[in-house]
Amino acid sequence: MTGQKGSLDNLSINFATVRQGGTFGEIVDACLRHGISAISPWREHVAAAGLEEAARIVASNGLKVTGHCRGGFFPAPDVAGRRAAIEDNRRAIDEAAALKADCLVMVVGGLPKGSRDIAGARAMVADGMAEILPYARQAGVKLALEPLHPFYAADRACLNTLKQSLDLCDTLGEGVGVAIDVYHVWWDPDLEAQVARAGRNGQIFAHHICDWLVPTTDPLNDRGMMGDGVIDLPRFRRMIEAAGFFGPQEVEIFSHRWQARPVDEVLSVIVERFANVCQPGASPAAA
Amino acid sequence: MTGQKGSLDNLSINFATVRQGGTFGEIVDACLRHGISAISPWREHVAAAGLEEAARIVASNGLKVTGHCRGGFFPAPDVAGRRAAIEDNRRAIDEAAALKADCLVMVVGGLPKGSRDIAGARAMVADGMAEILPYARQAGVKLALEPLHPFYAADRACLNTLKQSLDLCDTLGEGVGVAIDVYHVWWDPDLEAQVARAGRNGQIFAHHICDWLVPTTDPLNDRGMMGDGVIDLPRFRRMIEAAGFFGPQEVEIFSHRWQARPVDEVLSVIVERFANVCQPGASPAAA
Numbered sequence: 001m002t003g004q005k006g007s008l009d010n011l012s013i014n015f016a017t018v019r020q021g022g023t024f025g026e027i028v029d030a031c032l033r034h035g036i037s038a039i040s041p042w043r044e045h046v047a048a049a050g051l052e053e054a055a056r057i058v059a060s061n062g063l064k065v066t067g068h069c070r071g072g073f074f075p076a077p078d079v080a081g082r083r084a085a086i087e088d089n090r091r092a093i094d095e096a097a098a099l100k101a102d103c104l105v106m107v108v109g110g111l112p113k114g115s116r117d118i119a120g121a122r123a124m125v126a127d128g129m130a131e132i133l134p135y136a137r138q139a140g141v142k143l144a145l146e147p148l149h150p151f152y153a154a155d156r157a158c159l160n161t162l163k164q165s166l167d168l169c170d171t172l173g174e175g176v177g178v179a180i181d182v183y184h185v186w187w188d189p190d191l192e193a194q195v196a197r198a199g200r201n202g203q204i205f206a207h208h209i210c211d212w213l214v215p216t217t218d219p220l221n222d223r224g225m226m227g228d229g230v231i232d233l234p235r236f237r238r239m240i241e242a243a244g245f246f247g248p249q250e251v252e253i254f255s256h257r258w259q260a261r262p263v264d265e266v267l268s269v270i271v272e273r274f275a276n277v278c279q280p281g282a283s284p285a286a287a
Numbered sequence: 288m289t290g291q292k293g294s295l296d297n298l299s300i301n302f303a304t305v306r307q308g309g310t311f312g313e314i315v316d317a318c319l320r321h322g323i324s325a326i327s328p329w330r331e332h333v334a335a336a337g338l339e340e341a342a343r344i345v346a347s348n349g350l351k352v353t354g355h356c357r358g359g360f361f362p363a364p365d366v367a368g369r370r371a372a373i374e375d376n377r378r379a380i381d382e383a384a385a386l387k388a389d390c391l392v393m394v395v396g397g398l399p400k401g402s403r404d405i406a407g408a409r410a411m412v413a414d415g416m417a418e419i420l421p422y423a424r425q426a427g428v429k430l431a432l433e434p435l436h437p438f439y440a441a442d443r444a445c446l447n448t449l450k451q452s453l454d455l456c457d458t459l460g461e462g463v464g465v466a467i468d469v470y471h472v473w474w475d476p477d478l479e480a481q482v483a484r485a486g487r488n489g490q491i492f493a494h495h496i497c498d499w500l501v502p503t504t505d506p507l508n509d510r511g512m513m514g515d516g517v518i519d520l521p522r523f524r525r526m527i528e529a530a531g532f533f534g535p536q537e538v539e540i541f542s543h544r545w546q547a548r549p550v551d552e553v554l555s556v557i558v559e560r561f562a563n564v565c566q567p568g569a570s571p572a573a574a
Contacts, residue, residue, distance in 0.1 A: 111501075116519040118474065151438050153474035154501045154517045164476040187405065187440035189451040214398075214441045219506050230441045232403040 011274045012038035012066040013267070014208065014252035015045050021263040024049035028057055034267040038064040038248045040105075040206075046095055055098045066103075066250045067144065067179060067206050068096040072157070073109035074128030075121040081112075082124060089132045096141045102247065103144035103205040104136070105179050110155045121158045129172055137175045144179040144205035145169060151219055161185070162194035169203050180240065181208035181252065183223055186231045192239055199243020207240050209233060209278060210253045221256045225269060227277035234282040241280055249278055298561045299325035299353040300554070301495065301539035302332050308550040311336035315344055321554040325351040325535045327392075327493075333382055342385045353390075353537045354431065354466060354493050355383040359444070360396035361415030362408040368399075369411060376419045383428045389534065390431035390492040391423070392466050397442045408445045416459055424462045431466040431492035432456060438506055448472070449481035456490050467527065468495035468539065470510055473518045479526055486530020494527050496520060496565060497540045508543045512556060514564035521569040528567055536565055 013031050021027040024045045031039060039058075046054045046068075058065055071092040076082045096104040108125040111118060129143070136143050147165040148157035159165045162178065162185055169176045178198055185191055198204045211229030216222050226233055237249065251270050258266055276282060300318050308314040311332045318326060326345075333341045333355075345352055358379040363369045383391040395412040398405060416430070423430050434452040435444035446452045449465065449472055456463045465485055472478055485491045498516030503509050513520055524536065538557050545553055563569060 111517055116517050118517075118519075122476070149437060150474040151436070151503075151506070154499055158474075160474055161476060187437040187445075187447055189409070189448065212441055216438075216506060219438075219503060230398055230403050230405075232405075 008035045008271065008274075009037070010246075010248045011036055011271070012040055012064070012248040012250035013270070014040040014067075014069065014250050015042050016069070017251050017253045017258070017270070018263045018266055020259050024054050025057055027263070028061065028063065030263045030267060032061065033264070034271055036267065036271070037062065038066050038250070040065065040067040040069060040101075040250050040252070041099070042069045043092060043095065046099070051095055051098050058099055064248070065099045065101040066248050067105045068092065068099055068101040068103070070105045070107045070146075071132075071143070072107040075109045075112045075115075075124040075158070077112040077114055082128065085109075086128060086131055089128070090135055093132065093136050093139050093141045097139040101141070103142040103177070103179065105206065106143055106145050107148065108145065108157045108159050110153060110158050118153065118158055125158060126168060126171065129168065129176065133172055133175060142205055143176045145176065146179040146181060147184055149184040161188055161190070162198065163190055166194060166198055166201075166203060169201075177203035177205040179206035179208060180204060181210075182231050182233065182236050183208070183210050183212060183252075186212060186236070195239045195243050199245060202244075204240065204243060204245040207237075207245060207247065207249050208252045209249045210251065218256065221254045221259075223253045223255050225253060225255075225258065226251070226273040233278050234280055237278060238280040249274065295322045295558065295561075296324070297533075297535045298323055298558070299327055299351070299535040299537035300557070301327040301354075301356065301537050302329050303356070304538050304540045304545070304557070305550045305553055307546050311341050312344055314550070315348065315350065317550045317554060319348065320551070321558055323554065323558070324349065325353050325537070327352065327354040327356060327537050327539070328386070329356045330379060330382065333386070338382055338385050345386055351535070352386045352388040353535050354392045355379065355386055355388040355390070357392045357394045357433075358419075358430070359394040362396045362399045362402075362411040362445070364399040364401055369415065372396075373415060373418055376415070377422055380419065380423050380426050380428045384426040388428070390429040390464070390466065392493065393430055393432050394435065395432065395444045395446050397440060397445050405440065405445055412445060413455060413458065416455065416463065420459055420462060429492055430463045432463065433466040433468060434471055436471040448475055448477070449485065450477055453481060453485055453488075453490060456488075464490035464492040466493035466495060467491060468497075469518050469520065469523050470495070470497050470499060470539075473499060473523070482526045482530050486527075486532060489531075491527065491530060491532040494524075494532060494534065494536050495539045496536045497538065505543065508541050508546075510540045510542050512540060512542075512545065513538070513560040520565050521567055524565060525567040536561065
C-alpha cells in the first residue's frame, strides 16, 4: 500500500506521544512493530542515542523523518543569550540534516524573562530566523515555524496564528514554511484562508494531529487522542490536502493520561483512530 | 477628583473578582468603603437580591454599572435550546436596562454539545445576536461582544479575536460593540490595528483588566492581579485611549488565590495596583 493516502505510510509518530517508550531505538522498534515507518524525534532522544547512531537507525530501517523537534527559543534578555540560541539552532540544523528530516520544527520562544514586550520578542524571533536561515539553506534543511496556541504566547512561542507565521515566512523567503498542528490552530476563524495561502506558496511542511478535549484540565499535558475531542479532523485534512499537502499526519499528543499507558497500547489506538477518524473521507461523527 | 483619569472614578469592580464578598449589597458596600463607585455585577447576584432591589441600590448610591454579566450562550443542539437562549437573553437585556448598565456583556457560547462544527456554532451566534438586537435597541441596552481567549473556543465562546468580533459588529450594525479584556486578547498580533478600528467605529464598550501569569496553572481560575503578570497594561491602556475610550477599567479576576482572601484585602490591592501599574503613563516595570 506504499504511498496510498490513508495507509500507514502516511502516519508519523512524534516521540513526545510515546516518551514512556524508552530510547530512540526502542521507540523506533515499537513503531515498526505496528507498521509505522515515519517518525519525528526530539533532540534529547537523538542526543542520548548519539547523532550517528540515530541516523544509522533511520537509514537502515528506511524511516521517514517528518520533522526534528525542535529549534527556536530565540528571545533572551541579553545578547549572550540570543547568541547562544543561534548556536544551538545551528546544531539542531546539523542534526536535522543528518537525520534527513523533512523539516526542523521551530518553536520560537516567548517573552524573555522579565519582559512584557511581546512585540520585542517577535522581533527577536524574526532576527534569529533571518540569522540561521542561510545556514539551514546550505544544509538543505527546511525550517517549519510552528504557530502555537495563544495559551503559550508568554512562555513558549510568540507566533500564535498561521497568518502571523506566514507573514514571517514571506519576509524570510525560500526554505521557511509552517508546521500546522490542529491543536494550536483549530479555533482560528481565519484558518481556511491561511491554510490555502500556505498551500499556494508551498509553505506547508508538516501536519500534526491530536484532539482538543472538553474540558481541557491541564494546559500542557491534556491533549486528546484523535476522535476523543471536538476537532473536525477529516475536514481539517481535506483543507490541508486541498492546499496541496499530502505528507504524513504526525501524531503529537502531550498527555499525562496517554503517557501512563504502555506504548504498544497507545500505538494500537493510534493506528485504529488514524484509519477511522483522521482520513479526509471519514465521517465527522458526533463528539 | 470626579472624572479625572486615573482617579477611582475610573475603576470598576466586576463581581467575579470578589465573589467571596457575599450579596449584591454587601459587595457594593465593600466597594464604597474603598472609594469605588463603579461595578459590574453578574446575573446571579442580581437575581438573588431581586432586580428592583439591585436597581435601587445602584440608583441610591449613584453607582455606575460598567456592564451586566452576562448574556450570550446562543449555540445549542436543537431549536428549543436556541429559543430558550433567546428568551434568556431578553431577560438579561431587561436587567441591564433596569440597572442602567453601560452594556450587556455577551459571552456568546462555544460548540453545542456533541458538535465539532465551529463554523456552525459561529453562525448560531450571528443568528442569535441578530434576533435579540431589535429588543436591545428598544430597551436602550448596548450589547458588548466579548472575544474570549482561544482556550475557551470549544466551551465558552467561539468568538476568539477582536477582528472576528468586530466583523460581526459591522454586520449587525448600531448598538453592538466589544468588551475588550486584556486577558483574552493581549497575545493577538493584530491587536493594535483592531483596537484602533473599534475606536474609529465607536465600538469599544468596556475595558476589562487583570494579568496573565507565567506559568498559568489553571485554565479557568488562575488570572493574575494587575502587575503580577506579563501584560503591558500601561501600553494597553494607551492603545484604548488612543482609540477614544476613556471609560473605567473594570477589574475581572477569576482566581482561586484571590478568591481565598478577604474582600477588603483584595480591594486594597486593586486600588494600589490601579494607581501604580494600570495608568497609561505608568512605567512598564519588569515582570
